[in-house]
Amino acid sequence: MSSASWHARISRGRETGAGFLVTDRHVLTCAHVVTRGGTDPVDVSFSAGEVPIPARVVAHGGWDGGETDPGDVAVLELDHAVPMKPAQFAAPTDAYGDPPRRLLAYGFPKRYDEGTLAEYRATADQLIADEWVQLEAWAAHGQPLVPGFSGAALTLADTGRVVGMVSAAARDPGIRNGRMLPAHVMARHWPRLGDLIPTPGFERTEKERLRELVARYGGSPGPDCGPERLYRDAVGPFGxxxxxxxxxxxxxxxxYLLSEVPDAGAAARFAARLADFTEDAPTRGALRSWPSRRHGHRQRATLTASRSGVDAGAGTDARAGMETGARTDAGSAPVVRAAPPAPLWSPILVEIAPSGSGxxxxxxxxxAYNDRLRRVVGSRSLPADRVRSYVLERIDEAYHxxxxxxRELIAFVLPRRWINTDVAHWKRSADDxxxxxxxxxxxxxxxERRRSGGLQHLLLKKWQRLDTQPVPRLHRIGCGALGQDPxxxxxxxxxxxDMVGFAGPPRADGSRKLFQAGLNAAVPVMLWPRTGCRGEHRGGTPEDCSGAAFLDRLAEHLAGLTPAELPAYIHELRETAYTSEEREPHWAYDLALLWEDPRCLPAAVGGYLHSPVG
Structure with a gap:
């Protein structure tokens, strides 16, 4: 303690108090020390007899003048930097223990211009009015807390590290107790202080970065982005x-998450959730990746290395694993190709569901999924006219x-009545x-099927059988089948x-019922044209029916392909269709693919939880 030169004497008019240096130019003290001195200049000195240094109040905790009002904190900025080393802080829990920790306060009461020590301890770690900790004298004798100790740092006697600040003493001199503002409470009122206080799991630079990013958030907190809502999202329902x-x-x-919640991951979830409401893209990306990516990459690398039985080439493009297969002529079926190992997908999952509020x-x-680990990139309740732009923006960010x-796979989970939405035709971005x-x-x-435990179980069993079956079975549902019993x-x-091809889109009542039958049967793959024949003609299927022609081409192109290959193969077909220069639209221009392998998309754990009317 004798070498702790960062203790400061604060003078303003006739008021004298204590303070302590926390940076080379900033001193902390009580707001009442510098407020009750009126408009007189504030002077700070670090040793008796030295020339006082002028200072000004640059921040305060909002103290309103009453003895029980919160925020009795003031930050002074010195006229110039000083050479001594600032105070160092202890972790928030270090002030308490069994036996109690001895705390020292260095104050400047009357007739003690050079300062004097008082010995105290924290009665308990319970906050009074969620702001103070009660202090009681270490012994029945010695220096009590009196005027001149307000603003003094309370330090651990064995380490000299700061745990809080004296803010008040008992009015009755016969009662030797007082109040301490713990350091982590002071950091509520001056955010920069949080950078200096040790918190488990986070380095100073990481906390400083989060503080800066939170300050850069450009919106005003609304019901979805209020601090309480984001806090609850971060800690979960049982936090x-x-x-x-x-x-x-x-x-x-x-x-509060950094300093008082034991779950170190909660602060990162808070940052990621705030990112979703941040308009500035660089700030949004920085919040989402806070505190850093290094831990996540190391974890993913470990999981990838520990996988057993994974083919070394499984992560390459599916097209590299398919045999070309020569065709005998333009109209004949292709040569059956051997099924390669099932590819490993890293899906970007987009889930769109009615909010329940209209x-x-x-x-x-x-x-975004990596090695079955899910990272939520964005989660919002939105009006219909904002869904597309929001989804496209977040898909682009999910690639990070x-x-x-x-091997990316963009997967849209849609309500059954919107399954025919033209998501494949959405413009990729505002610039593309x-x-x-x-x-x-x-x-x-x-x-609905993704939320059904029974259908997901049946899908898993079907995929397990498909892995050992060389040729999948394609069932055709043509225009003449609309009268079937669903x-x-x-x-x-x-x-x-194993796969079902439909001649038309699920828009008319009959075709919708047959489509629902395929979903309820847990068919892993379903394909159809988004536009074209709706099966409304009578008297059989005419020769020029576009739906029948679609099914013929579909059967020709799918012959010999395994279901695991289909997303990559359909992507190739779409590229061909979109670049075709023929006068008539390519037959696959509006091709829709419902493909679901639950092994690629495990159920979410720790995703954001929402009220149905969120």
Missing amino acids: PPVPPRGFGSLWDAAW DHRFLVEVS ELDPEA DSPLGSFAPLVVMDL VRLTIGLRRGA
């Missing part, structure tokens, strides 16, 4: 509740989460008019179909 006082700002919530709002979540060697389906393999999935079709498809 610590919001403190009774609530949170005064986004940083207040972030600092027909025109949707819950939208975009995630994929390993460089990953090319269809999203030409950029990467793209598939759709059924929301229940019988469901049962038949469960037993005898």
Whole structure:
């Protein structure tokens, strides 16, 4: 303690108090020390007899003048930097223990211009009014807390590290107790202080970075982005509740997660959730990747290396693993090709669901998978007219989460009544008019089926059988099949179909029922034209029916392909269709692919939880 030159004497008018140096130009003290001195200049000195250094108040905690008002913190900026080493802080929990920790305060009461020590201890780690910790004298004798100790640092006697600041003493001189503002509480009122206080799992530079990013958030917190809402998203339904006082700002919530919540991952989830509401793209990306990517990459590399039985070439393009297969002539079936090992996909999953708060709002979540690990990139409740732009923007950002060697797959999970939405034709971005389906393999999935435990179980069993079956079975449902009984079709498809091709889109009542039968049968692959024949002609299927022609071409192109290859192969077909210069549209121009392998898309763990009317 004798070498701790960072203790400061604060003078303003007739008021005298204490303070302590925390940077080469900043001193902390109590707001009441510098407020009750009126408009007189503030002077700071670090040793008796030295020339005082002028200072000015640059920040305060909002103290309102009452003895029990919170925020009794003031930050002074010195007229010039000083050479002594600033105070160092202990971790928030270090002030307490059994036996109690001895705390020293260095104050400047009357007739002690050189300062004097008082010995105290924290009564308990319980916050009074969510702001103070009670102090009691270490012994029945010695220096009590009196005027002149306000603003003094409370330090651990054995290390000299700061755990808090004296803010008040008992009015009755016979009661030897007082109040301490713990360091982590002071950091609520001056965010920069949080950089200096040790917090498990986070380095100073990481906390400083988060503080800067939170300050750069450009929006005003609304119901979806308020500090309490983001806090609850970060800790989950079983985490610590919001403190009774609530949170005064986004940083207040972030600092509470850093300093008082044991789960070190909660602060990172808070940052990622805030990113979703940040308009500035660089800030959004920095928040999402905070505190750093190094831990995630190391973990993914370990998981990849530990996989057993994975073919060394499984991560390469599926086209490299397919034999070309010569055709005997233009109209004949292709040569059956041997099935390669199932490719490893890294899906970008887009889930769009009704919000429950009206027909025109949707819950939208975009995630990226790496080695079955899911990272939520964005999760919002949005009006219908904002869904497309939001999804496209987040898909682009999701690529930052994929390993460089990953085989991307864009998968849309859509409500059944919107399964025919033209997501493959969405323009990829504001600066790129090319269809999203030409950029990467793209598939759709059924929301209701993805949420069904029974159908997911049946899908897994079907994929396990497909892995050992050389040629999948394609079931055709043509225009003349619209009168089929959907229940019988469901049962038949469960037993005898691996892929189903439809002659028309699921828009008319009859075709929708047959399409639903395929979904309920847990068929892994379903294909159809988004436009074209709707099966409304009577008297059989005419020779010029576009739906029949579609099924013929589909059967020709799918012959010999395994279902695991289809996303990559359909992507090739779409590229060909989009670049075709023929007068008539290419037969695959509006080709839709429903493809679902639950092994690539495990159920989310730790995703954001929403109220149905969020």
